[in-house]
Amino acid sequence: MHKIFFLSILLLFFTSLSASENQYSIRGVYGWSSVKDLGDILFGDVDPDHKEYKLYSVDAGKLLYSNVNKWPIDLYAKAGFVYYNENNFEDCYGADVYIKAFWNLDFLDNRVRLGLGEGLSYTTRLLQIEELDAELKTSPTSKFLNYLDLSIDFDLGKLIGSKPLEELYLGVVMKHRSGIFGTFSGVHGGSNYNSIYLEKNF
Numbered sequence: 001m002h003k004i005f006f007l008s009i010l011l012l013f014f015t016s017l018s019a020s021e022n023q024y025s026i027r028g029v030y031g032w033s034s035v036k037d038l039g040d041i042l043f044g045d046v047d048p049d050h051k052e053y054k055l056y057s058v059d060a061g062k063l064l065y066s067n068v069n070k071w072p073i074d075l076y077a078k079a080g081f082v083y084y085n086e087n088n089f090e091d092c093y094g095a096d097v098y099i100k101a102f103w104n105l106d107f108l109d110n111r112v113r114l115g116l117g118e119g120l121s122y123t124t125r126l127l128q129i130e131e132l133d134a135e136l137k138t139s140p141t142s143k144f145l146n147y148l149d150l151s152i153d154f155d156l157g158k159l160i161g162s163k164p165l166e167e168l169y170l171g172v173v174m175k176h177r178s179g180i181f182g183t184f185s186g187v188h189g190g191s192n193y194n195s196i197y198l199e200k201n202f
Helices: 002-016 038-042 128-137 156-160
Strands: 024-034 050-065 073-085 092-107 110-123 144-155 168-178 190-201
Touching: 024 073, 024 168, 050 092, 050 190, 073 110, 092 144, 110 156, 110 168, 128 190, 144 156, 144 190, 156 168
Parallel strands: none
Antiparallel strands: 024 050, 024 190, 050 073, 073 092, 092 110, 110 144, 144 168, 168 190
């Protein structure tokens, strides 16, 4: 699985050398799990509790709308394949499907994007980090949960002054699975993976 992840990073690089039309996107992600709540992480408590639980994911997207209602917002439909590495536990795979909006902020000859994605997530077995969270909250767990994708990134090509690498974004993302206060199978918990990524629009 690690080979697939690094091959996707190579694909990001070679895609960055091609002509850009910016209708599609591909993203490679590497993350560490946390049992901290979403609110704690958003307010800066990002230290991972269980560094041994990791994920690798590859997402692809299609641009649906650019500059929605003349605002600097792009809207994408996205889907991703995830491998969860939980050390001594059996392999676990997952899939995420979601709609993601990017708010584009242009300043200092660069672009920063704030991203918010909403959708659904499925795993082939119950994640250990979610079972730990369920024990803390005396809540059931589920393979099928709501999915949030919260990110911030910047244009790496513009930063280093390389035209071929423009629209290659380096950023951080929080991949969040949850039951939305019991809406999904009575689940009141979930998981958060604090992650880094490269994403290329082409």
